[in-house]
Amino acid sequence: AIMPTLLAGIANGARQGILFKDGAQLELLGQVKAIAFDKTGTLTTGQLQVSQVIPSPGQTAAQVLQVAASLEAYSEHPIGAAIVGAADSALLPVDNPQAVAGRGITGQVAGLPTRVGRIDLTQGDRISYGPELDAAREQLESQGQTVVWVLQQEQVLGLIAVADEVRSQSQAMVQRMRSLGIQQTVLLTGDNPRTADSVAQAVGIDRVYAQLLPEDKVKVIKQLQQQYDQVAMVGDGINDAPALAQATVGIAMGGTGSDVALETADIVLMANRLDRLEAAIQIGRRSQRIVK
Numbered sequence: 001a002i003m004p005t006l007l008a009g010i011a012n013g014a015r016q017g018i019l020f021k022d023g024a025q026l027e028l029l030g031q032v033k034a035i036a037f038d039k040t041g042t043l044t045t046g047q048l049q050v051s052q053v054i055p056s057p058g059q060t061a062a063q064v065l066q067v068a069a070s071l072e073a074y075s076e077h078p079i080g081a082a083i084v085g086a087a088d089s090a091l092l093p094v095d096n097p098q099a100v101a102g103r104g105i106t107g108q109v110a111g112l113p114t115r116v117g118r119i120d121l122t123q124g125d126r127i128s129y130g131p132e133l134d135a136a137r138e139q140l141e142s143q144g145q146t147v148v149w150v151l152q153q154e155q156v157l158g159l160i161a162v163a164d165e166v167r168s169q170s171q172a173m174v175q176r177m178r179s180l181g182i183q184q185t186v187l188l189t190g191d192n193p194r195t196a197d198s199v200a201q202a203v204g205i206d207r208v209y210a211q212l213l214p215e216d217k218v219k220v221i222k223q224l225q226q227q228y229d230q231v232a233m234v235g236d237g238i239n240d241a242p243a244l245a246q247a248t249v250g251i252a253m254g255g256t257g258s259d260v261a262l263e264t265a266d267i268v269l270m271a272n273r274l275d276r277l278e279a280a281i282q283i284g285r286r287s288q289r290i291v292k
């Protein structure tokens with residue numbers, strides 16, 4: 001049976017846009033000492049926009065976008081939506097599109113084997129490209145942008161840079177976590193280290209783990225649990241669901257969060273209000289004091 005004080009906490013949460021699915025997690029949230037955050041869609045808005053297209057010599061930006069968008073039309077990733085939104089020529093026919101979790105998407109575009117995503121989207125092959133592409137990539141990544149490779153038949157057609165915005169509430173929220181006595185804040189992302197560091201610095205996160213696959217996020221949560229016992233994870237994506245399940249308390253971003261994240265989480269921050277995390281922790285702590 002749920003204690004009346006927990007019910008009061010749940011009701012209080014509901015009034016403030018915080019959905020607590022059960023009382024046990026509400027209490028545990030009050031004891032959390034470390035919090036892990038996903039990057040895209042959690043600390044950032046997740047409203048991605050194509051900011052730049054860098055074609056390889058002999059290609060045009062429009063061609064690069066057309067090939068990438070044709071394949072990304074089959075993706076559910078926000079990067080895919082950004083690329084499809086930016087392309088203005090008609091899409092090419094695609095066969096056998098396959099999303100590769102945490103890496104990108106592959107398929108045949110107009111009969112040619114094509115990959116859009118991380119350079120290591122498929123392992124074990126060598127792709128050569130000019131130093132100017134690499135320099136452009138590094139520069140864009142250090143500005144916090146995500147750079148996507150467009151590869152066709154082992155050739156680099158070009159790069160597409162996708163920009164995301166740090167949520168206006170993120171920095172203040174991370175500071176509040178420190179004031180609340182949270183000992184460690186951590187960023188977990190599938191994105192590259194340079195982009196991850198840039199976001200972590202902007203919001204004041206303590207530690208960064210980048211280039212993680214969904215199962216790697218779970219491993220980091222387990223490590224944190226050994227050190228801090230009660231660990232919360234805040235995320236929004238399909239790729240966050242296993243880590244949300246592993247965390248002592250899983251917290252999903254309502255509004256833009258994927259269905260799987262919302263189902264898996266113990267707590268949902270409604271209407272995408274990341275700043276509600278502070279109120280959630282305080283409600284958790286208050287419920288605890290009364291119960292004991």
Ligand code: ADP
Nearest residue numbers: 040075077079102103104116117189190191239
């Ligand atoms: P995050 O943890 O930041 O939400 P993901 O795990 O979803 O990121 O993806 C990790 C990386 O894989 C992305 O930064 C991107 O480089 C690449 N990626 C994943 N899906 C796609 C896609 N559909 N198109 C292009 N790149 C992708």
Ligand code: MG
Nearest residue numbers: 038040041237
């Ligand atoms: Mg995300």
